[in-house]
Amino acid sequence: MNRRPTPLTALALTAVAALTLSACGSDDDSTAKDSDKIAGADTGSEKSASPSPSAPDSGGRPKITFPSDAKNVFEYQKTGNAAKDAALADSTxxxxxxxxxxxxxxxxTKALGFYNTDKALSAYITYVQKYIDDGETWVGETRYFNYKVTLSGAKKAYVSYCSDESKSYIKNKKTEKVDRSPATANSYVLYNTSLTKNSDGIWQTTDVVSNRGNEACQP
Structure with missing residues (x-):
């Protein structure tokens, strides 16, 4: 089932090129193909699996809560680099x-504008609004994997990763009917994102692009 209604294409062409290069960079172990894998860590021994809802953070970070029938799981290895690991955590x-x-x-919502800005925030608002206009939400579990992260200076990061939506489903809010159509190649999505560290030390997502059905994310 493809729970995402529209692709995210906010990323500028120059950023796409940078992210594609970062996905193939020599400082990461795992490989990423094309232009749509999202944030991932590549080295280190500790594997992170972050279900939703997110735990409240310190420093004024907003708490993010999910309904009981939906969950995101993030699978990546910590890199051991403080900046990379912080960018990865904020990307989730x-x-x-x-x-x-x-x-x-x-x-x-407070969190949407807290962790996203610029083109990414505009794209996400449009994206969320599509769900609202269609009277839909989603249920189930979405898995995020094949993370890669590359730094550019002290305040810029590029994160790529895949998502597996084969176990998450569109739900009509009014009828509560859940579309449990079988998974297809389009249930797997490659993301590329750009993040910038703001004055408060938050790695905000500034640009995003997605590619549904990308070969790099197929099981």
Whole structure:
């Protein structure tokens, strides 16, 4: 089942090129293909699996809550590099913030604007609004994997990763009917994102592009 209604294409062409290069960079172990894998860590021994809802963070970070019938799971290895690991962690909170907005039917949630800005925020607002307009949400579990992260200076990061939506399903809010259509190649999506560290030390997602059905993410 493809729970995502529209592709995300906010990323500028120059950023796409940079992300594609980062996915093939020599400082990461795992490989990423094409232009749509999202944030991932490549080295280190500790594997992170972050289900939703997200735990509240310190420093004024908003708490993100999910309904009991939906969950995101993030699978990546910590790199051992503090900046990379912080960018990876905040990229997962960006994803959760978008889904929380879908669940609440509100594009003005605190978390959405906290973890996303610029082109990414505009794209995500449009994305969430499509769910709202269609009267839909989603249920089940979405898995994020094949993470890669590359730094560019002290305040810029590129994160790529895949998502597996084969166990998450569109739900009509009014009828509560769940579309449990079988998974296809389009149930797997490659993401590329750009993140910038703001003055408060938050790695905000600034650009995003997705590619549904990308070969790099297929099982």
């Amino acid at each position: 909170l960006s994803v959760n913030s978008v889904d929380e907005a879908i669940f609440t039917g509100d594009t003005g």
